[in-house]
Amino acid sequence: MNKPFQSSDGDDLLRDAGLRVTRQRQAIAQVLIEAEDHPNAEQVLARAREHDESVSQATAYRTLSVLSEKGLLHTHTFDKNVMRFELADRPHHDHLIDVETGEIREFVSAEIERLQRKIAKAYGYEIVAHRLELFCRKAAPDETEERQDTADLSES
Amino acid sequence: MNKPFQSSDGDDLLRDAGLRVTRQRQAIAQVLIEAEDHPNAEQVLARAREHDESVSQATAYRTLSVLSEKGLLHTHTFDKNVMRFELADRPHHDHLIDVETGEIREFVSAEIERLQRKIAKAYGYEIVAHRLELFCRKAAPDETEERQDTADLSES
């Protein structure tokens, strides 16, 4: 019984990256798999230490760095100076950031994805990766009620 | 004869931000107006010093910071850790980054903009700012020739 795509298993994730499986890296991989948010390095380290106290900052940064380079982890910089991480094995999605609360919602728009590819192609490029972030604020009650808009959202 | 929108004049830019007009800030504003790329703080400082040697790092960062806060400057973080700047008075556009060369092209898609607003609205939000970056690689010659794709590009 092998995992189809998502390396929901930490050891697999590490091996996929060509890394040796160590206690410390297992702890980090586990954190990434369990994460439902977009933790930064400091948070990954703190959570990993709950699994294995011995994880050092250096190892956390080194592991996150390799996993990112190998494409197994996606990175974001929602706020100024810190890099945030997210497993790459999840279906692609973009982010909507509530600028008041910092809350991050994920969304997918097949339509936007399509347009992006179209644009890149028009310039003679193919997309390697992309990043779409909407910094938003809760809207005023809204007078024009366009409820059917939701239709575009989840076509992935 | 007043400028309609773009403060193509450095002093105006500074006054729009509620700042006093100093030699150093004039140099920085000039750099931003002349910039055809997306310089980071270090580059802005270096270029500003060509206009006025006395500009210090502190002033560069402080000025860029205020201009950004006042919304006169847009910021990006294409690469990991450095913030890049760009005058906000230009028509909105997104970025296509050539991952091989680092070259940055700008594009506009009214269609994507529209979809973004639609998505935000569906979640009950309104967009304050957004960021769309396509990390691309020059495409292989391409077998299916879709030249008319260019149509979507410049509807702004």
Next chain:
DNA sequence: ATAGTTGCAAAACCTTTGCAAACGG
């Protein structure tokens, strides 16, 4: 056995800040 990995502490890197002197309006 041995190449890869570790923690530690120091360094590197980008950005911010305290302060007294200098300056703009």
Next chain:
DNA sequence: CCGTTTGCAAAGGTTTTGCAACTAT
């Protein structure tokens, strides 16, 4: 004039690195 702005140098926050000991394979 008086509040703002300056340069300097030091501090801040995040990420990287050199090294000797340790460990997965």
